[in-house]
Amino acid sequence: SYVLTQPPSVSVAPGKTARITCGGNNIGSNSVQWYQQKPGQAPVLVIYHDSDRPSGIPERFSGSSSGNTATLTISRVEAGDEADYSCQVWDINNDHPIFGGGTKLTVL
Amino acid sequence: QVQLQESGPGLVKPSETLSLTCTVSGVSVSTYYWSWIRQPAGKGLEWIGRIYSGGNTNSNPSLKSRVTMSVDTSKNQVSLKLTSVTAADTAVYYCARDGGWLQPLEYWGQGTLVTVSS
Numbered sequence: 001s002y003v004l005t006q007p008p009s010v011s012v013a014p015g016k017t018a019r020i021t022c023g024g025n026n027i028g029s030n031s032v033q034w035y036q037q038k039p040g041q042a043p044v045l046v047i048y049h050d051s052d053r054p055s056g057i058p059e060r061f062s063g064s065s066s067g068n069t070a071t072l073t074i075s076r077v078e079a080g081d082e083a084d085y086s087c088q089v090w091d092i093n094n095d096h097p098i099f100g101g102g103t104k105l106t107v108l
Numbered sequence: 109q110v111q112l113q114e115s116g117p118g119l120v121k122p123s124e125t126l127s128l129t130c131t132v133s134g135v136s137v138s139t140y141y142w143s144w145i146r147q148p149a150g151k152g153l154e155w156i157g158r159i160y161s162g163g164n165t166n167s168n169p170s171l172k173s174r175v176t177m178s179v180d181t182s183k184n185q186v187s188l189k190l191t192s193v194t195a196a197d198t199a200v201y202y203c204a205r206d207g208g209w210l211q212p213l214e215y216w217g218q219g220t221l222v223t224v225s226s
Contacts, residue, residue, distance in 0.1 A: 001169075031210040035153075042202060042219050043153065048212035086153055090210055095166055097143070097206075097213065099153040 002091045004100035011106045012077050020103045022070040022087030030089040032070040034063055037084045037102075046085075047072060074105070082107045110134040112203050112217035120197075120224050126190040130203030130217055137161055137179055141206035142186040143213060144177070146199040154199075158206050159186060193224045 005023040012018040022032065032050045035043035045054050047063035050070065060075045070089075074081055087100040116128035130142065144156040157167035159177040167175045176189040190197060200221050204213040 033212045035213075042216040043213075044216070045212050045214055048214075049210075054214065088153075088213070094169060095209070096158070096168060097155050099145075099155065101152040 006100040018074040028066040033088040114220040143206040148199045
């Protein structure tokens with residue numbers, strides 16, 4: 001089955017840029033979503049279709065995807081961005097969404 | 109404003125059936141797909157399955173034999189049943205609006221914790 005690989009953790013200082021990767025075979029040909037999840041809360045969609053932002057999501061959040069890697073970029077990181085971030089694509093063979101294991105973003 | 113709210117027993121005994129309901133407001137359950145996702149403590153998200161109002165369903169192959177989903181358009185609810193549960197089914201269970209093929213899970217419920225224990 002299709003597997004998505006994320007680093008368990010990423011740390012960044014306030015005001016800097018955080019990059020969270022999601023690796024998968026030929027992920028660039030899929031549609032990648034990113035979800036932010038704060039402790040005790042439900043996931044919130046922050047990026048869809050690789051690089052589109054839902055209304056209400058700051059422009060500081062951006063996404064890209066090419067080859068075997070998708071990347072969520074958070075510019076000018078704030079303390080409030082500290083959360084778990086999970087990528088999601090479609091298992092084309094089985095017609096269902098699959099998730100990466102999640103990355104904990106720590107703001108130093 | 110689309111809102112989803114999961115409800116159901118927080119404790120289920122091993123070998124019994126887990127039953128959850130997702131009450132939807134702000135949109136009719138007759139439109140869109142509706143997915144169930146779960147998350148064991150400290151672990152990642154796992155998609156369980158989805159249902160469309162016409163009754164079409166699709167489930168995670170790893171759970172398919174134990175999963176049943178239904179839609180009640182009169183109550184604007186979707187439901188999940190998971191049979192023969194074990195401790196490994198202990199998780200927070202979410203329902204989400206599913207846009208379908210290659211679309212995002214745009215709206216999520218707050219989730220409900222289900223513990224499997226005797």
